[in-house]
Amino acid sequence: MDLNKLRETAAGIVSRDDVKYLIxxxxxxxxxxxxxxxxxxxxxxxxxxxxxxxxxxxxxxxTLVEKLPVPRGQEPDQxxxxxxxxxxxSRAVNQLLVEKGIKRDQLVVVGLPCPGMVDWKLLAEKxxxxxxxxxxxxxxxDFLLLYNxxxxxxxxxxxxxxxxxxxxxxxxxxxxxxVGEPVQPWAPAEDSGVAEVEAKSTPxxxxxxxxxxxxxxxxxxxxxxxxxxxxxxxxLDRLDPTWxxxxxxxxxxxxxxxxxxxxxxxxxxxxxxxxxxxxxGIPLGKLNRKLAHTVREEYGFEPGLDxxxxxxxxxxxxxxxxxxxx
Amino acid sequence: xxxxxxxxxxICHCGINIAATVDVEAVTEYAQALPNVVIARNYSYMCxxxxxxxxKNDIKEKGLNRVVVASCSPRMHEPTFRKALxxxxxxxxxxxxxxxxxxxxxxxxDREAATAxxxxxxxxxxxxxxxxxxxxxxxxxxxxxxLVIGAGIAGIQAALDIADxxxxxxxxxxxxxxxxxxxxxxxxxxxxxxxxxxxxxKMVDAASHPNIELLAYSEVEEVGGFIxxxxxxxxxxxxxxxxxxCTGCGDCAKECRLAGRFPNEFDEGLGKRGAIYLPFPxxxxxxxxxxxxxxxxxxxxxxxxxxxxxxxxxxxxxxFEQKDEIVSFKVGAILVATGFDVFDPVRKPEYGYAGxxxxxxxxxxxxxxxxxxxxxxxxxxxxxxxxxxxxxxxxIQCVGSRDQSVGNEYCSRVCCMYTAxxxxxxxxxxxxxxxxxxxxxxxxxxxxxxxxxxxxxREGIRYVRGNPSEIFKRGNKLVIKVEDTLTATxxxxxxxxVVLAVGLEPRGDARKIIELLRLSQSPDRFFLEAHxxxxxxxxxxxxxxxxxxxxxxxxxxxxxxxxxxxxxxxxIPLARGKVAIDAQVAEVNxxxxxxxxxxxxxxxxxxxxxxxVNRMGHMVEVARVNEALCKGCGSCSAGCLSNSIxxxxxxxxQILPQIAALGGTR
Numbered sequence: 001m002d003l004n005k006l007r008e009t010a011a012g013i014v015s016r017d018d019v020k021y022l023i024x025x026x027x028x029x030x031x032x033x034x035x036x037x038x039x040x041x042x043x044x045x046x047x048x049x050x051x052x053x054x055x056x057x058x059x060x061x062x063t064l065v066e067k068l069p070v071p072r073g074q075e076p077d078q079x080x081x082x083x084x085x086x087x088x089x090s091r092a093v094n095q096l097l098v099e100k101g102i103k104r105d106q107l108v109v110v111g112l113p114c115p116g117m118v119d120w121k122l123l124a125e126k127x128x129x130x131x132x133x134x135x136x137x138x139x140x141x142d143f144l145l146l147y148n149x150x151x152x153x154x155x156x157x158x159x160x161x162x163x164x165x166x167x168x169x170x171x172x173x174x175x176x177x178x179v180g181e182p183v184q185p186w187a188p189a190e191d192s193g194v195a196e197v198e199a200k201s202t203p204x205x206x207x208x209x210x211x212x213x214x215x216x217x218x219x220x221x222x223x224x225x226x227x228x229x230x231x232x233x234x235x236l237d238r239l240d241p242t243w244x245x246x247x248x249x250x251x252x253x254x255x256x257x258x259x260x261x262x263x264x265x266x267x268x269x270x271x272x273x274x275x276x277x278x279x280x281g282i283p284l285g286k287l288n289r290k291l292a293h294t295v296r297e298e299y300g301f302e303p304g305l306d307x308x309x310x311x312x313x314x315x316x317x318x319x320x321x322x323x324x325x326x
Numbered sequence: 327x328x329x330x331x332x333x334x335x336x337i338c339h340c341g342i343n344i345a346a347t348v349d350v351e352a353v354t355e356y357a358q359a360l361p362n363v364v365i366a367r368n369y370s371y372m373c374x375x376x377x378x379x380x381x382k383n384d385i386k387e388k389g390l391n392r393v394v395v396a397s398c399s400p401r402m403h404e405p406t407f408r409k410a411l412x413x414x415x416x417x418x419x420x421x422x423x424x425x426x427x428x429x430x431x432x433x434x435x436d437r438e439a440a441t442a443x444x445x446x447x448x449x450x451x452x453x454x455x456x457x458x459x460x461x462x463x464x465x466x467x468x469x470x471x472x473l474v475i476g477a478g479i480a481g482i483q484a485a486l487d488i489a490d491x492x493x494x495x496x497x498x499x500x501x502x503x504x505x506x507x508x509x510x511x512x513x514x515x516x517x518x519x520x521x522x523x524x525x526x527x528k529m530v531d532a533a534s535h536p537n538i539e540l541l542a543y544s545e546v547e548e549v550g551g552f553i554x555x556x557x558x559x560x561x562x563x564x565x566x567x568x569x570x571x572c573t574g575c576g577d578c579a580k581e582c583r584l585a586g587r588f589p590n591e592f593d594e595g596l597g598k599r600g601a602i603y604l605p606f607p608x609x610x611x612x613x614x615x616x617x618x619x620x621x622x623x624x625x626x627x628x629x630x631x632x633x634x635x636x637x638x639x640x641x642x643x644x645x646f647e648q649k650d651e652i653v654s655f656k657v658g659a660i661l662v663a664t665g666f667d668v669f670d671p672v673r674k675p676e677y678g679y680a681g682x683x684x685x686x687x688x689x690x691x692x693x694x695x696x697x698x699x700x701x702x703x704x705x706x707x708x709x710x711x712x713x714x715x716x717x718x719x720x721x722i723q724c725v726g727s728r729d730q731s732v733g734n735e736y737c738s739r740v741c742c743m744y745t746a747x748x749x750x751x752x753x754x755x756x757x758x759x760x761x762x763x764x765x766x767x768x769x770x771x772x773x774x775x776x777x778x779x780x781x782x783x784r785e786g787i788r789y790v791r792g793n794p795s796e797i798f799k800r801g802n803k804l805v806i807k808v809e810d811t812l813t814a815t816x817x818x819x820x821x822x823x824v825v826l827a828v829g830l831e832p833r834g835d836a837r838k839i840i841e842l843l844r845l846s847q848s849p850d851r852f853f854l855e856a857h858x859x860x861x862x863x864x865x866x867x868x869x870x871x872x873x874x875x876x877x878x879x880x881x882x883x884x885x886x887x888x889x890x891x892x893x894x895x896x897x898i899p900l901a902r903g904k905v906a907i908d909a910q911v912a913e914v915n916x917x918x919x920x921x922x923x924x925x926x927x928x929x930x931x932x933x934x935x936x937x938x939v940n941r942m943g944h945m946v947e948v949a950r951v952n953e954a955l956c957k958g959c960g961s962c963s964a965g966c967l968s969n970s971i972x973x974x975x976x977x978x979x980q981i982l983p984q985i986a987a988l989g990g991t992r
Contacts (some may be wrong), residue, residue, distance in 0.1 A: 070943020099922040099934075100947060106485075231968040233918040238969070241978045261968050314927035314965055 001050050001138065006112075006179045010292070011042040013108055015175075024060050025054040031129035032120030032136070034141060036061065039198045048252070050084070050179075052143050055117040056225075057271040058083055059092035062102050063230035080106050086114035088163065090172035091269035091304025092227035093154055094287065097174075098156035098309050099267070101230060111175025113183045118143055119161035163272035165189040173305055187278070193286045194293060215280040216253040222274035223260065228267050236260070257287065265291040266312030269304040286289045330363040331456040334390040335448060336381055338372035338397035345370075347431035349441040353396065356445045360452045361824035364388050376891055378410040392458070394451045396424035396444065419909060419975060424451040433679040446988055454984040459912050460908035466954050468554030468658040468899040473818045475546055475636045475839070477508020479525060479882060480874025480889040481663035487893035488731035489537035493900045496655060497532060498560055499542045501591075503609035504529050504663055507875075510592060510689060512696035512703075513832035514882055516778030522698065523569055523669045529610040541653065542611055548750075549842050550932055551867025552955050554658045555903035564648040566616035566624065567602070571643035574612035578602045578644065588620055588983075590700075594690045597700035602635050607698060615687040616644075632888060657903075658867050659896035659922075663840055663889065664855065666875035669726025669734070677725065677795045677826055682804060683714070684709045685797060685824045688744055695751045705755055707823050709802050716759065716822035719752055720806055721745045721792055723765040727829030727879075736850045737878040738829030742769045744819065745827045753785050761787045762819065764794050764808055772881065792817070797824060830879040843870050844930065851880045862910075863892040871896050911956035912963065912973045919970040921947035927960035932956050934971075935963060 013023050026047040034053040039045055062081060085093060094111060112288045116136050120129075127134075127147050135146035142161055145152040164170075166189055171182045197205060219263045223229045236244045236256055244255045248319035268288045275285035295301050298321050301312050335357040339345035357366035365384055369377045372395055384390050386797040393416070395407050400423040408418035424447040434440040447691040470493050477499035485497045486843065497504070497709070510579040511521035533540050541560055548559040579585060580601035589595035592605040602614050615634075616624065623629040636644045652715045657865060668689050671679040678684045684707045686694070697703035707715055723745055742765070749761050770779040783789060794808040803820040810817055830849040839845065839853075844867050846854040853876050856864035863871050873892040874885045899905050912925075916939060926934045926949065933955035936947045949962075949971060958973045972978065 028855065067942065069945050074943070077946050099924070101920070231918070231920055233968060235969040237969075241982050290573075310924070311924055311927060313967075314924035316928070 001180055003049065003111075004183060006050055006110075007045040009043045009084070009110065009153065009177055009179050009223060010048055012111070014039050014045065015042050016080075018079055019075060019082050019318055020079035022084070022108075023052065023058045023306075024048045024084040024110075025056070025058075026306040027046070027052075027133050027135075029159075030131055030133060032052050032057030032118075032123060032134050046275075050112055052116070052118040052159075053120065054086070055119075057086075057089045057227050057273050059085065059089050059096065059227040060225055060273070062093075062096060062107070063227070070124070080108050082108035084110045084112055085172050085175065086112055086117075087167065087169040087171050087173065088269060088271040089227075090174050091169060092271060093304075094174050094306040095228055095269055095310075096265055097155060097307040098303070098311050101228075106176075109175045109180040110272060111170070113171045113178065113291045114164075114178050115141075115154065115170070115183050116164040116167070116186075117161045122161075124157050126158075127152070128232065148219070161272070162193065163253060163302060166191055166270070169305075174307055176245075182241075191289060191293070193288075194282065194290050197286055197290070210250060213253040213257055214250045214281045215282055216248070217280055218248045218253060221277040221279065222282075225273040225277040226264070227271065227273070228264060228269070229260065257282075257284070261282070261291055263286055266295045266299075267303050268292050268299060295312045329391060330448075330856055331392050332388070332390050333360075333363045333392045333394060333452060333455060334381065334384045335360070335363055335366040335394045335396065335452065336372050336377075336390070337366070337368040337426070337444075337448070338377070338395065339368060339370045340397060340431075341370065344397070344427050344431040344444075347434060347437055347440045348426055348444045349437065353426075353444050353448060354443055357394075357396075357452070360449060360716070362392075362456060364390060372397050373406050374890055379404070380747050381407070381410050382414040382596045385411070385416050389872040391416065391420060392455045392714070393421050394424060394448065394455050395421065395866045396426045396448050396451065398427040398670070399423075399425050399429075400943055401406055403858060405660045417462075419461040420455070422451040422455035422458065424448045438630060447878065449710060450984045450987040453511075453987040454980055457477050457980045457983065463909040464953070465905045466907055468513045468905045469556070469656045470494065470903065471496065471547070471655070471657045472653075472659045472661060472896050472900060473556065473558050473657040474661045474663060476500075476506065476663040476874070477504035477532065477540070477542070477667055477877070478665045478874060479508040479528070479661060480665070480885045480892075481506070481661070481877075482485045482525075482528050483886050483928050484661050484663060484873050484893040484896070484979060485527065485532055485538055486535065486891055487965040488897060488900070491893075491897055491901070493537065493897070495535075495656065497538050497540050497557070498544050498546055499540070500545050501605065502543045502565070502613070502615040503605045503611070504540065504542060507561065507689075508882060509606065509608070510594070510696075511692050512699075513747060513751065515743040516772075518747070518750075526608050526610075531606070540611070542616060542722075546652075546839075546842060547652065549655070549660065552931065555954070556656055556657050556660055556869065557658055558660075560653045560655075562651040562653055564618070564650050564777065565613065566618070566621070566644065566646055566648050567614050568643045568645050568648070569611060569613045572613045572639075573641050573643075574604065574614065576604065576614070576927040577640065577642075578614055578640040579604065581634040581638035583622060583630060584620060588617070593700050594687070596690060596693050614643075655899045659871065660843065660847070660866075661871045661873055661896050662743045662835055662839060662843065662876055663873040663892075664836070664854050664876040666830040666879065669732070669738075669831050671725055671733050671826045671828055674725060674729075674826075674984075676796050677794070677824070678799075680802075681797065681822075682710065682797070683707070683734065684804060684822065685826065687826050688741065688748065689828065691748050691825045692744075695748065695755065703755070705752065709748045709804075709822060710791060710799070711802050714822060717756065718760050718803075718819075718821040719749075719823045719825065720821045721749060721761070721764065721827060722806075722827045723768075723827045724793070725826040725828045726831070728766065734829060734831065736879065738770070738771060740879060740881050741827035743772070743775055743778070743881065745825070746770075746787075748780055748784050748825060749787045750785060753787060754784075759898070760926060762821075763775050763787060763789045764806070765789055766793055767793070772883065776834055790817075790946050830875055833876070836876070839876075843867055845870065848878075850878065852876065863888060863895050869896075869899060894933060897913075907954050910958040910973060910975045911953045912951045914951060914973050915970045915972075916950075917941075918968050919948040920968055921949065922945075923949070923966070924965045924967070925949050925971050928961050928965045929956075930959065930961060931957055 022039040025034045028035045143154045354368045412418040426444040485495045544562045551555040584598035586598040590597040623633045693699040772777040792808040796807040806819040813835040848854045871892040873889040937950045960973045
């Protein structure tokens with residue numbers, strides 16, 4: 001990855017009058033962390049990075065921005081937002097466009113072909129987190145760690161994040177400019193996480209999810225990090241009628257997670273942010289990916305591939321299968 | 327609601343329909359004890375005048391402000407009771423019905439369990455009725471015009487009636503000429519008048535009527551809108567002949583390089599036509615059409631040294647540059663008269679239709695005996711070896727009707743009589759012919775039918791009760807294997823010709839009309855009427871009416887009667903000039919709507935659009951409902967992720983207490 005090229009492109013974009021800021025990543029303050037980074041001027045691009053640690057999906061910030069009331073007599077800020085996207089992130093952008101969550105003309109998309117991200121928790125088993133930031137880069141198919149001043153090559157299979165093992169679209173599907181050469185897509189691995197749950201009997205599966213959902217503290221991190229969970233007034237927060245009670249217990253937690261999963265069916269682009277940010281370690285990816293598999297296999301639909309696609313949940317074909325539904 | 331709810335609950339016996347299975351007294355007693363219920367009563371027929379009077383009097387005397395009627399389906403009597411509320415001065419939408427007939431007494435046998443269920447249904451209605459909101463229905467103007475799809479006898483008759491009443495009619499016909507199936511028939515049973523003689527004047531009238539715009543060789547492409555305000559797009563297919571110039575002289579067809587090369591659809595393939603053709607001599611409009619799939623010039627871009635039709639046409643009417651044309655217009659009502667297909671006997675291989683040229687269908691027989699047919703009305707047939715005048719002729723009834731093996735359980739209603747008619751015509755033309763009819767039952771139910779059946783038998787035509795099992799060839803004869811079931815005798819009958827009395831089936835392209843107009847099908851796959859007895863020409867889509875065989879097999883008198891009935895129904899919105907808009911429509915909460923447009927895609931009535939609104943200085947898109955188009959179906963609500971669109975009277979806060987009363991927890 002030619003960081004200079006990225007910084008140069010980013011500087012050009014943030015210097016434009018019609019661009020408010022660029023959302024990218026910079027080095028975190030310790031260990032294996034990369035942090036979201038809002039670049040507002042050309043000087044800021046020096047801190048911009050793109051490394052195997054940039055796993056977070058920044059598309060969520062497009063809709064997280066609060067639309068403050070515009071004082072009378074003033075115009076709302078119509079400047080564009082620039083966003084760095086990997087393949088998976090670009091699918092979120094496409095899906096947001098499909099459901100009119102953002103407008104294309106208010107967006108500058110910088111595409112970054114992605115060779116795959118590391119799951120730092122896998123790395124930390126062998127190379128524990130340090131106080132100082134760890135540098136990681138791609139070296140061929142593998143990862144190169146600069147750990148306590150020492151260069152270590154970590155084989156790809158040892159550290160590649162789960163979502164990247166399953167990845168089918170490493171190259172951005174939408175972008176205004178692309179930095180770097182397209183990568184050769186690799187054969188996606190079998191989704192062992194989903195297969196493992198599917199192999200369970202119904203009572204076993206129930207017991208499994210009971211254990212998982214019982215851990216939930218309802219911090220709503222999954223909802224906040226999800227690029228496609230962005231209703232300003234979430235129905236799970238409403239009081240009349242109260243679909244989900246405030247109580248944190250297995251029953252209400254289950255209602256919350258199932259409602260969210262169904263709302264994401266045919267919309268989830270499998271970026272894995274929900275599971276990554278969960279402080280309780282609930283494997284939410286398995287739940288959402290299961291629905292994504294079903295949508296893909298039964299209806300031949302994959303969200304986020306085409307910004308002009310008809311929204312899956314709002315389209316109907318007479319030949320749509322239904323025999324597998326309950 | 328600011329005022330305290332005061333409920334009246336009325337439980338109907340529906341004679342014994344409900345009372346025999348549900349203990350109405352117990353339900354009444356139970357309802358009386360429910361919260362806010364001022365009065366609970368039961369009565370033999372709530373929908374009757376005295377029944378309605380009970381409700382009206384209670385509203386006035388006891389000051390009721392909400393009413394629950396526990397009786398039949400709201401599809402049956404909701405309008406009745408709403409009217410009663412309105413007449414007593416109460417908002418008609420303060421009514422909730424509990425369906426204790428279709429959903430309780432009719433489907434249960436155990437009186438105790440059915441009574442318990444009826445109580446729950448009543449409690450659920452009571453829980454909901456308190457939360458209902460007052461609604462006001464509105465009226466919009468209706469377009470004083472009608473669309474008639476299909477110009478067979480049903481479509482022609484309906485179009486003429488509507489046009490005669492003074493309204494504009496767009497008559498759309500898929501094929502190049504109007505006339506439909508009736509134009510193919512020779513004589514009509516039981517009176518034996520000539521089909522063409524009685525139909526042709528009507529075809530001409532339909533084409534020349536000042537109020538009828540005939541769109542022949544055209545297909546309906548798109549229908550939007552609703553009763554009173556349908557927006558229609560019709561594709562006028564290119565004929566490659568300028569109809570304003572074509573005189574119908576036929577010189578082009580004589581010269582066509584492919585003249586006589588293709589089976590003529592009108593003659594059921596017994597006659598031949600060229601690439602440019604007039605379907606039959608009496609066609610209306612009498613204009614030639616070039617078949618774009620056959621014409622050399624259109625398929626290969628080359629026809630000899632140049633298309634001969636162009637040289638032959640003295641009017642200069644041939645126009646290979648012609649393109650399909652889309653015509654748009656608005657109508658207030660739509661009449662569907664798309665007709666039927668005949669059963670294809672290839673699906674009954676035991677009758678050998680595919681292999682033996684002297685096994686033909688009833689419709690082919692019509693062309694064979696018709697004076698305007700390919701043989702000029704002479705019955706001659708090829709038996710595989712030579713052309714003969716058949717002397718031994720058998721008819722087989724119920725081919726593709728009353729036959730579960732081909733998926734058609736129904737009786738096609740016309741085959742018995744057209745067979746009798748054709749048998750008579752054979753005897754008429756070949757007096758020394760031996761004619762047998764193999765039948766299961768003879769259904770001669772119409773006016774003059776039984777008399778005609780008797781007459782035919784007196785003419786020496788033998789009716790043999792038995793369903794043939796097989797037809798095979800022996801020498802130059804066909805052998806029919808059959809058991810005479812009246813004498814229990816197995817027979818083998820050697821004949822020169824077999825006529826299969828094929829039944830009627832829904833059209834192969836019916837699916838397109840179903841999707842266009844949101845129609846339903848009955849189990850026999852014909853279009854479904856709104857009610858089999860009381861609304862036989864209406865459909866579930868308001869403003870769309872049915873006529874003729876698209877709704878089910880029928881003969882010409884029944885078809886014409888139904889067409890006239892459908893025309894009268896279609897005239898109601900047209901003549902009134904207004905249609906009522908239901909008040910139970912969807913409503914958007916613009917404050918929470920995120921403008922994703924899912925509801926816009928989902929809405930089957932195209933009733934929702936996105937509009938831009940100012941939200942705190944930001945211009946954002948939100949959904950908005952066109953109340954005139956909305957049917958209150960609630961599909962939008964099911965698809966809305968932020969729960970920002972809900973049908974009035976079926977809002978979550980109204981139906982959740984109802985569900986809770988049925989046994990939910992909240």
